[in-house]
Amino acid sequence: MMRKIIFATGNAGKMREIRDILKETDVQILSMKEAGIDIDIVEDGTTFEENAVIKAKAVARILQGHDDGTYRNAVVLADDSGLEIDYLNKEPGIYSARYLGEDMPYSVKNKNLIERLTGVPDEKRTARFVCAIAAALPGGEVVTTRGVIEGRIDYQEKGDNGFGYDPIFYVPEYGCTTAQLSEKEKNQISHRCRALEAMKKELKKRI
Secondary structure, X not given: OOEEEEEOOOOHHHHHHHXXXXXXXXXXXXXXXXXXXXXXXXXXXXXXXXHHHXXXXXXHHHHHOOOOOOOOOOEEEEEEEXXXXXXXXXXXXXXXXHOOOOOOOHHHXXXXXXXXXXXXXXXXXXXXXXXXXXXXXXXXXXXXXXXXXXXXXXXXXXXXXXXXXXXXXXXXXXXXXXXXXXXXXXXXXXXXXXXXXXXXXXXXXXX
């Protein structure tokens, strides 16, 4: 039977990235919704890793309660990711998704961050995308990995290929924002890709 990975997210853009990055693995990748799980998880950790572990464990507990055994050997993956801006004391950080309110459009969030950096020169606009991934394994073990991509905050939104803060995150090596990269290019260098690649190595040791 093909092993299943349940990824604790309802974000369609994130699921696209995850499936593309893990496409060469012999696993079936399902979102929480596809696995029939609909819960609100309180992410009250103080680090990306803590929040990822909270989500992975919460979903794993529900899967263990399924009587039919469909997900008995499933691995639950959860990520917590965000944008750290050095000039703003690493804001929005773990609050990236909730910055200015969870339902606030990212165009508004991005505009606000750009305005807060008015007059700040390139060398002080340094920032990074951080992604921590936690895996809750069938035996109860929990493993975490982290991926980071360094860049800086641009002066305006550019590009339509990404989501979230991608239009304002400038990558000097590529001379553009992550929203201006093709999906293939972005998935080769993204913080999520780096965390997932590290997680693939950890899972190979264990399953």
